[in-house]
Amino acid sequence: MKEKLYSAFIGKYGDGGDIRMYFAPGRVNLIGEHTDYNGGHVFPCALTLGTYGVARKRQDSKLRFYSMNFESIGIVESDLNDLVPDKKAGWTNYPKGVLWAFKERGYQMDCGMDVLIYGDIPNGSGLSSSASLEVLTGVMLKDLYGFEVSLPDIALIGQYSENNFNGCNCGIMDQFASAMGKKDHAIFLDTNTLEYEYAPVKLEDAKIVITNSKVKHSLVDSAYNDRRNECERALKELKEVTDIQALGDLTEEEFEKYKEAIKDDVCRRRAKHAVYENQRTIHAEAALKAGNVEQFGKYMNESHVSLRDDYEVSCEEIDVLVELAWKIPGVIGSRITGGGFGGCTVSIVKNEAVDTFIEEVQKGYQEKCHKKAEIYVVDIGDGAHRLS
Incomplete structure (x- = not known):
């Protein structure tokens, strides 16, 4: 090279x-x-x-x-x-x-x-x-x-x-x-x-697998900036009832206590994702550190559901890829990754299931979305x- x-x-x-x-x-x-x-x-x-x-x-x-x-x-x-x-x-x-x-x-x-x-x-x-x-x-x-x-x-x-x-x-x-x-x-x-x-990241019997939906996103031209503005509006209203500097300052319980201060339902759902996803990330890191990869995978799955339903940054093709992955034995977790509106999913897949994952996901995606997914088994670098 x-x-x-x-x-x-x-x-x-x-x-x-x-x-x-x-x-x-x-x-x-x-x-x-x-x-x-x-x-x-x-x-x-x-x-x-x-x-x-x-x-x-x-x-x-x-x-x-x-x-x-x-x-x-x-x-x-x-x-x-x-x-x-x-x-x-x-x-x-x-x-x-x-x-x-x-x-x-x-x-x-x-x-x-x-x-x-x-x-x-x-x-x-x-x-x-x-x-x-x-x-x-x-x-x-x-x-x-x-x-x-x-x-x-x-x-x-x-x-x-x-x-x-x-x-x-x-x-x-x-x-x-x-x-x-x-x-x-x-x-x-x-x-x-x-x-x-x-x-x-010790995945002794598993690999990180990235699946490219081939749906290109452009963060500048997409709703990315809208999501940020919606979170800022939610934060402004929460600040009227509790002393916080960022949505990441809240626990799930605190959010549930104060969420009615957010007048707009859409902004409330955006803020809910930001709060819950932050706590999920804290718990997921602790699970991985403890060697509990299965629990880490469950947090990944929950993350996708939140990004799909509350933050609304997924798309039909990405949801198809994730749902196909969830059905395959040996898939520990799968979710959208990145800014959204297309792009890739990230999955943790047991070694013995990688070949099946590639075959089943590519076949199912072609049938449902008439697109060819690109799949990469990746390494973590410097x-x-x-x-x-």
Whole structure:
């Protein structure tokens, strides 16, 4: 892979100079969905799938971007002095947004760069290809320009750029998981404080299986921002009757006590999901730590039902995939993962059931939805880093 990328870079930009290579992973969230902007906990892990970047500094202020995933687009040019969102710039708005956010924080780039990108995360799958690209850009800038910036700060800069440059009101989870991932561990992250701990994912006789519905989602164009606004309205009304700063501050019992303060039924259901999902995530992490994978799977199933019914971010195709998985002996748990409105499911499947899972899910999905599901048995990898 590294030789292929290096050769592609030389082919596009020419030889010579200090050419460096980087990787930032995608992520799958095992449980804790739509809690990250509600002051709750999440439990993601970095994947060995992700985004590769090759870069070299230039002598002028030009920025040149090329993606091997979008070869027909060719090289997209920009300039350090012209960092504004532009629909015509397409995918390059993500790295441009990070450059803009670095400048907003006072980091000054004295020259532009040539960049080649290749990602093996399926586009629009909900495995955080955009966050991976943002974190990759941050690690690239830190290394190329010698900036003193921590990996958690790179995650925050990536989130800031997506919120304010690309217009998606995402939480911190995706960027944090990409920056801070650790092989064979999930990250138990309190999004309110950014306190985190690594939890070993010991699935001795099971695998993590991701199923891509091939229904592409776009968080900016979807109802994602609507969900966030609905939660903010619910929080505002709850603050009138109880002293909280975020929905994640409430237990299930406290929510039931105060929920009538939320006037709108839709906002009440959104808040219920945020509160219950946060508590589910706390209990699920404890179950996994205790080696109770079966209980962890039950929490995953409950999470999907809540995301389907209370948060309403699932879709027909995703529900079909999850229901097919639930019927297969050896499936410990299955749920939608990511922002929703399409994308992927994540399942924990016993080793002896993996082949059956792949066969049955693909067959059933084709029959019911007339689409071919892509299925990946995945490994948990490290966070973003420079490649030697």
